[in-house]
Amino acid sequence: MTQQGTLGVAVIGTGKMGADHVRRINDVISGARVAAVVDIDEARAKAVADTADGCQAFTDPAAAMAAPGVDAVLIASPGPAHEAALLSAFEHDLPVLCEKPLTPDSASALRVLEAEQRLGHRRVQVGFMRRYDTEFMKLKALLAGGELGRPLLLHCRHRNASVHSYFTNEMMITDSVVHEMDQSRWLLEQEIAAVTVLKPTPSSLSPEPLSDPQLVVFETTGGAIVNVEIFATCGFGYQVQAEAVCERGTARVGDAHGMLVNRPGTWGGEIAPDFVARFEEAYDREVQSWVNATRRGEVEGPSTWDGYAATAVSEAGVRAQATGRRTVVEMIERPAFYS
Numbered sequence: 058m059t060q061q062g063t064l065g066v067a068v069i070g071t072g073k074m075g076a077d078h079v080r081r082i083n084d085v086i087s088g089a090r091v092a093a094v095v096d097i098d099e100a101r102a103k104a105v106a107d108t109a110d111g112c113q114a115f116t117d118p119a120a121a122m123a124a125p126g127v128d129a130v131l132i133a134s135p136g137p138a139h140e141a142a143l144l145s146a147f148e149h150d151l152p153v154l155c156e157k158p159l160t161p162d163s164a165s166a167l168r169v170l171e172a173e174q175r176l177g178h179r180r181v182q183v184g185f186m187r188r189y190d191t192e193f194m195k196l197k198a199l200l201a202g203g204e205l206g207r208p209l210l211l212h213c214r215h216r217n218a219s220v221h222s223y224f225t226n227e228m229m230i231t232d233s234v235v236h237e238m239d240q241s242r243w244l245l246e247q248e249i250a251a252v253t254v255l256k257p258t259p260s261s262l263s264p265e266p267l268s269d270p271q272l273v274v275f276e277t278t279g280g281a282i283v284n285v286e287i288f289a290t291c292g293f294g295y296q297v298q299a300e301a302v303c304e305r306g307t308a309r310v311g312d313a314h315g316m317l318v319n320r321p322g323t324w325g326g327e328i329a330p331d332f333v334a335r336f337e338e339a340y341d342r343e344v345q346s347w348v349n350a351t352r353r354g355e356v357e358g359p360s361t362w363d364g365y366a367a368t369a370v371s372e373a374g375v376r377a378q379a380t381g382r383r384t385v386v387e388m389i390e391r392p393a394f395y396s
């Protein structure tokens with residue numbers, strides 16, 4: 058670490074999320090600076106590097122990790138590039154904040170899990186930022202307190218105004234619903250045992266190759282049922298909602314994030330345009346908490362195990378999506394290393 062313990066971070070991937078994290082580390086986060094950025098698109102890496110003092114641009118993640126002044130890595134490249142970046146970070150024994158998903162399939166997630174165990178100490182926080190969102194944190198505390206009794210059902214809505222042009226049907230599960238997979242494990246403190254995916258006749262407005270929207274149902278090991286509407290191209294805005302139905306009451310988050318206005322003849326609120334706006338505070342809290350823990354030499358938050366478990370569920374989800382059948386989740390026993 059340099060400059061009175063300031064953490065030098067290499068940000069890998071400078072697209073929508075990576076560029077926003079660079080801005081965040083520059084302008085919002087204390088105790089860290091962006092020492093390097095990496096993108097296979099050299100011009101994009103250079104343009105983003107120019108926004109941070111003393112930041113070097115690279116096209117090769119491994120070269121950035123070996124650069125002087127780099128103490129930690131934030132991975133914000135697309136999911137299929139995460140495994141190589143994570144294994145490279147382990148080779149350099151660097152702490153990592155890895156955007157979700159840990160990886161898109163369970164074989165690669167398992168390789169990462171095994172590599173971290175060979176390293177002998179935890180290095181990874183996975184970017185499941187809903188765990189850092191004020192509304193979701195309140196829901197978690199309420200359910201954990203037990204006042205409402207046992208959760209029976211969790212109704213979730215996950216709507217994006219639009220998605221990247223490279224988005225696929227599988228990504229509706231591996232990139233989008235993976236949030237609800239982690240959220241359900243975290244809120245209910247149970248694993249997900251089986252997944253079913255139902256597809257209504259697609260919206261006439263949904264772009265090829267998407268069958269949009271879809272309804273994804275999880276059965277948990279404790280007998281709860283979770284249903285998730287994923288609507289990747291709803292067009293009107295970004296909405297993430299969850300309602301827990303419990304034995305003695307219900308609790309719902311995500312209805313109104315921001316201002317509610319009464320006007321003659323209308324009552325209502327704003328809809329965020331995208332995740333950057335809706336989860337701004339959660340990302341700030343997530344990254345600050347990663348920087349603080351890293352500077353103390355600790356690792357907190359969603360672990361490689363949580364990343365693997367969500368990926369194992371999403372792999373079952375992809376199979377269920379393709380076959381139309383209820384699919385049992387296959388995952389290894391949780392290693393003592395992650396207890």
Ligand SMILES: NC(=O)c1ccc[n+]([C@@H]2O[C@H](COP(=O)([O-])OP(=O)(O)OC[C@H]3O[C@@H](n4cnc5c(N)ncnc54)[C@H](O)[C@@H]3O)[C@@H](O)[C@H]2O)c1
Nearest residue numbers: 070071072073074075096097098133134135136138156157
């Ligand atoms: N937590 C959240 O809410 C949230 C929100 C958006 C995206 N994400 C995650 O962040 C990651 C990036 O998503 P995005 O929307 O910014 O994607 P994006 O397509 O906007 O940006 C990805 C960038 O990575 C670069 N890239 C591709 N392969 C690379 C490699 N091997 N090494 C270095 N750079 C590479 C691309 O050129 C591009 O600039 C994904 O894992 C995504 O799931 C998380």
Ligand SMILES: O[C@H]1[C@H](O)[C@@H](O)[C@H](O)[C@@H](O)[C@H]1O
Nearest residue numbers: 157217220232233234236332
């Ligand atoms: O990568 C993004 C991101 O994870 C968002 O939080 C989610 O709403 C999108 O569906 C996904 O594509």
